[in-house]
Amino acid sequence: MTEPIVQVKNLSMHFGQDSGFLKGPQRVVKAVDNVSLEVFEGETLGLVGESGCGKSTLGRSILQLYKPTAGSVHYRGTDLVQLEGKALRKMRNRFQMIYQDPYASLNPRMKVADIIGEPMYIHQLHPRSEIRAEVEKTLEMVGLAREFADRYPHEFSGGQRQRIGIARALAAQPDFIVADEPISALDVSIQAQIINLMRNLQSQLKLTYLFIAHDLAVVRHISDRMAVMYLGKVMELTDSNSIYEDPLHPYTQSLLSAIPIPDPEKEREREANRVLLEGEVPSPENPPKGCAFCTRCPRKQEVLKSKQIDCSTQAPQFTEAKPGHWTACHLYT
Amino acid sequence: MSTFSPTRRSFLKDAIRRFSQNRLALLGLFLVGFILFLAIFADLLAPFAYDRVYFDRVLLMPMEHPEHFLGTDEVGRDYLSRLIYGARTSMTVSLSVQLVALIIGLPIGALAGYFGGVFDFVISRIIDIMTAFPALLFTILIISVLGGGMLTIIVALSITSWIVIARITRAQILTLREQEYCTAARGIGASEWRILFRHLLPNAMSPILIAVSFGIPTAIFAEAGLSFLGLGVNDPIASWGKMVGTSNAYVRVYWHLALLPTLAIALTMLGFSFLGDGLRDALDPKQKIRA
Amino acid sequence: MGDTLLEVEDLHVHFPTPDGVVKAVNGISYSLAKQEILAIVGESGSGKSVGVLSLLRLIPDRDCHLRGSVHFEGSDLLQLSDVEMRELRGNRIAMVFQDPMTSLNPVLRIGDQIQESIIEHQGISEKVAKNRAIELLELVGIPEAEKRYRHYPHQFSGGMRQRIMIAAGLACEPSILIADEPTTALDVTIQAQIIDLVKKLRREIGMSVIWITHDLGIVAGLADRVAVMYAGKIVEFAPVDELFKNPQHPYSKGLLNSLPRLDTRSEEPLEAIEGFPPNLIDYPTTCPFLERCSSRTEQCQTPPAQQALTPSHQVWCHHAVKV
Numbered sequence: 001m002t003e004p005i006v007q008v009k010n011l012s013m014h015f016g017q018d019s020g021f022l023k024g025p026q027r028v029v030k031a032v033d034n035v036s037l038e039v040f041e042g043e044t045l046g047l048v049g050e051s052g053c054g055k056s057t058l059g060r061s062i063l064q065l066y067k068p069t070a071g072s073v074h075y076r077g078t079d080l081v082q083l084e085g086k087a088l089r090k091m092r093n094r095f096q097m098i099y100q101d102p103y104a105s106l107n108p109r110m111k112v113a114d115i116i117g118e119p120m121y122i123h124q125l126h127p128r129s130e131i132r133a134e135v136e137k138t139l140e141m142v143g144l145a146r147e148f149a150d151r152y153p154h155e156f157s158g159g160q161r162q163r164i165g166i167a168r169a170l171a172a173q174p175d176f177i178v179a180d181e182p183i184s185a186l187d188v189s190i191q192a193q194i195i196n197l198m199r200n201l202q203s204q205l206k207l208t209y210l211f212i213a214h215d216l217a218v219v220r221h222i223s224d225r226m227a228v229m230y231l232g233k234v235m236e237l238t239d240s241n242s243i244y245e246d247p248l249h250p251y252t253q254s255l256l257s258a259i260p261i262p263d264p265e266k267e268r269e270r271e272a273n274r275v276l277l278e279g280e281v282p283s284p285e286n287p288p289k290g291c292a293f294c295t296r297c298p299r300k301q302e303v304l305k306s307k308q309i310d311c312s313t314q315a316p317q318f319t320e321a322k323p324g325h326w327t328a329c330h331l332y333t
Numbered sequence: 334m335s336t337f338s339p340t341r342r343s344f345l346k347d348a349i350r351r352f353s354q355n356r357l358a359l360l361g362l363f364l365v366g367f368i369l370f371l372a373i374f375a376d377l378l379a380p381f382a383y384d385r386v387y388f389d390r391v392l393l394m395p396m397e398h399p400e401h402f403l404g405t406d407e408v409g410r411d412y413l414s415r416l417i418y419g420a421r422t423s424m425t426v427s428l429s430v431q432l433v434a435l436i437i438g439l440p441i442g443a444l445a446g447y448f449g450g451v452f453d454f455v456i457s458r459i460i461d462i463m464t465a466f467p468a469l470l471f472t473i474l475i476i477s478v479l480g481g482g483m484l485t486i487i488v489a490l491s492i493t494s495w496i497v498i499a500r501i502t503r504a505q506i507l508t509l510r511e512q513e514y515c516t517a518a519r520g521i522g523a524s525e526w527r528i529l530f531r532h533l534l535p536n537a538m539s540p541i542l543i544a545v546s547f548g549i550p551t552a553i554f555a556e557a558g559l560s561f562l563g564l565g566v567n568d569p570i571a572s573w574g575k576m577v578g579t580s581n582a583y584v585r586v587y588w589h590l591a592l593l594p595t596l597a598i599a600l601t602m603l604g605f606s607f608l609g610d611g612l613r614d615a616l617d618p619k620q621k622i623r624a
Numbered sequence: 625m626g627d628t629l630l631e632v633e634d635l636h637v638h639f640p641t642p643d644g645v646v647k648a649v650n651g652i653s654y655s656l657a658k659q660e661i662l663a664i665v666g667e668s669g670s671g672k673s674v675g676v677l678s679l680l681r682l683i684p685d686r687d688c689h690l691r692g693s694v695h696f697e698g699s700d701l702l703q704l705s706d707v708e709m710r711e712l713r714g715n716r717i718a719m720v721f722q723d724p725m726t727s728l729n730p731v732l733r734i735g736d737q738i739q740e741s742i743i744e745h746q747g748i749s750e751k752v753a754k755n756r757a758i759e760l761l762e763l764v765g766i767p768e769a770e771k772r773y774r775h776y777p778h779q780f781s782g783g784m785r786q787r788i789m790i791a792a793g794l795a796c797e798p799s800i801l802i803a804d805e806p807t808t809a810l811d812v813t814i815q816a817q818i819i820d821l822v823k824k825l826r827r828e829i830g831m832s833v834i835w836i837t838h839d840l841g842i843v844a845g846l847a848d849r850v851a852v853m854y855a856g857k858i859v860e861f862a863p864v865d866e867l868f869k870n871p872q873h874p875y876s877k878g879l880l881n882s883l884p885r886l887d888t889r890s891e892e893p894l895e896a897i898e899g900f901p902p903n904l905i906d907y908p909t910t911c912p913f914l915e916r917c918s919s920r921t922e923q924c925q926t927p928p929a930q931q932a933l934t935p936s937h938q939v940w941c942h943h944a945v946k947v
Contacts, residue, residue: 050811092522104513109535119521187667192882192896221884258816260841264864267845277813280781
């Protein structure tokens with residue numbers, strides 16, 4: 001593998017820390033808690049987890065759409081967390097985001113040409129007279145007709161809107177893109193179109209992706225490596241094949257067994273040894289003291305017996321259990 | 334259901350279609366248009382000047398004299414002309430008040446909503462206090478300090494009505510600020526000002542426009558009320574409220590002196606209310622926010 | 625499978641709008657057997673939800689035109705009066721919706737909400753109804769049911785609320801449970817719990833289920849038979865194994881091929897279905913899938929009739945191959 005393009009170190013994003021004047025104390029939500037990972041040039045790193053696990057927040061704090069409460073994010077050597085105001089704004093065209101909701105993420109009062117042209121204009125990427133032509137070029141790149149430039153977002157279907165969102169990101173000429181659940185709001189037959197488009201663009205433009213989704217099958221298809229998050233922490237991180245073939249963390253194991261496979265025969269086989277997780281994800285306002293997963297972990301007793309470690313009081317370290325395969329579980333320390 | 338394939342229709346065209354299908358709204362538009370027409374062309378439309386006095390034609394009933402279709406008032410001025418010029422007073426006061434309210438309220442509300450912090454805290458408290466204080470008392474207080482006259486009335490009413498605009502703008506910006514397209518604008522490196530002017534304000538305009546259209550009849554009513562109490566515009570300027578007020582002493586016999594200006598006020602109010610309702614339904618089809 | 629419980633014949637649902645008539649459902653027919661789980665699969669706008677909601681006449685009559693017949697327990701549901709229909713809904717046929725928060729009344733204790741339909745439909749005393757409600761909560765796996773009975777909807781998580789909705793649906797021992805994307809708003813680990821629960825209920829109390837979804841993965845592990853809907857029509861109807869092994873309609877094939885699968889990984893691009901579904905106002909006179917179909921021919925200018933490949937496998941395509 002090549003150089004890391006993004007290096008995240010001990011990143012935390014805690015919400016509600018500073019309580020407002022006259023508003024009394026607030027509870028702290030640890031949406032992202034002490035996460036470290038690297039994204040390498042040209043790869044797709046998949047980030048999966050259930051709703052509320054902090055995967056979107058992590059994506060947004062990496063791009064400084066939220067100011068992280070602790071830790072650092074180095075993009076090609078520059079710590080973005082330290083940048084403020086104009087210096088940060090000037091760099092923003094290099095790293096872009098594709099949003100989940102193709103309806104909410106486009107300004108309803110702006111024409112497509114203005115939406116896609118805005119990053120070009122702000123960063124002065126082209127002479128002003130050429131912006132229109134560049135917008136049309138970008139539209140064609142994402143598989144839309146040039147004529148669409150003069151329409152408003154509400155005139156398009158969800159899949160077309162998502163293409164416009166992708167065009168806006170590309171217009172800034174980035175090399176790193178965070179895709180935050182880019183297909184989960186779309187219909188099944190449209191999802192495949194968008195996934196293929198993103199893969200084509202990646203090889204054409206040498207893009208690096210951080211691909212966030214809750215659908216493990218989709219993430220496995222598009223990613224080179226995958227990180228599994230639970231309650232604000234990364235539980236496991238390795239290449240996409242190992243995650244499925246050799247999952248180490250008990251959470252990854254039960255997550256995989258909960259995902260239905262579109263094959264009735266296989267499903268009947270899997271049903272026999274399906275690990276159904278008990279209960280629900282604890283509130284991030286009041287996470288467990290030890291391992292984040294200890295309240296639902298089916299292998300807690302195993303740890304206690306073989307290692308004499310109480311998972312509910314002692315948090316495991318994120319360690320390299322096998323070469324290139326990291327996990328946070330006492331079973332592998 | 335997102336099934337109904339993309340339609341080629343802009344937001345404005347859609348709003349116009351909804352508006353023109355609404356009969357009450359069209360009636361409102363007609364009434365408002367008529368009053369505005371009277372106000373603008375009063376000099377041409379009125380048979381007499383508003384302050385032309387005929388000492389020999391005092392307190393004529395409608396149709397009593399061929400030159401005075403709607404009769405005359407207690408000092409011998411043509412009542413029809415007074416009514417037409419009254420429209421001008423009503424419109425001048427109400428439109429100026431809403432204009433000033435917009436000029437002051439919009440930026441203050443937008444800045445408070447967008448940047449938050451101490452400025453928002455101070456503005457919000459001012460809004461709270463002003464909202465808790467009866468607006469009429471406040472206006473009367475200002476007028477008794479500054480004295481009567483049209484300018485004073487506009488100033489006094491503006492001071493209370495910018496609050497409404499500021500409150501609505503602030504609330505709009507606060508909600509819109511959390512929209513994903515606003516995050517997206519930050520993501521491409523747009524400056525705070527650009528986000529505020531290009532992305533937030535255009536989307537906030539509908540409810541603000543609706544608030545203004547409901548603010549106009551409120552101002553008309555306030556001016557009429559103040560003039561009725563004798564705190565309004567000075568003689569000889571015609572004002573419907575004042576006309577009702579001074580007719581008090583003669584109303585048992587000369588009923589038209591009270592009835593006609595009251596009718597004028599009522600029709601104007603009705604026109605603006607229908608227009609406002611229509612605008613709200615056309616611009617904001619999802620939420621029925623009452624300004 | 626046993627006897628036929630519900631028989632839908634040639635159902636049409638059209639919505640008049642200012643822009644024209646939206647032809648949401650265009651002549652669908654299917655039957656549901658006792659204890660059967662029937663999955664209706666389709667994308668948004670395929671008419672999969674409308675086609676089922678309209679059975680229960682949950683869409684106000686003034687908003688839509690209904691045509692066809694729905695036979696259930698000896699009567700045609702489309703001919704029943706509003707009062708008779710109300711008697712039937714929630715009593716003989718129960719519904720669970722996608723969003724468990726908006727389907728529960730936020731100001732009523734959940735116990736009272738479950739009890740309500742029991743007292744309404746069965747006319748039993750409040751005390752008996754309460755015991756029954758607690759039993760139901762235990763049945764759907766709510767821990768400490770006796771205590772939780774008194775709680776309000778906001779005190780439960782999304783998955784728990786969906787369990788409560790199912791408990792409320794089951795209160796009157798309906799013979800059919802209609803589930804409209806009941807797990808779409810839930811996480812996969814919670815989704816697995818709910819699917820497990822529905823299968824258990826089918827086994828234990830022998831109800832039939834119509835499960836509306838867009839997720840073919842869920843269908844594979846849950847359903848007995850599958851109807852694939854596109855543009856308001858059923859395009860393929862088959863037992864679940866048959867559909868996944870031998871899909872015949874180009875749309876069903878396309879859907880299955882466009883899904884990335886967890887158990888295999890290939891560098892190949894997914895086989896996407898290009899284009900978009902047709903406009904439901906300006907409904908095509910051709911085969912509705914024509915524009916997006918890769919194997920279209922001259923024949924496809926006329927809408928295809930039903931072809932029975934086997935007695936249980938029907939396809940609406942000119943090019944289906946008999947086995």
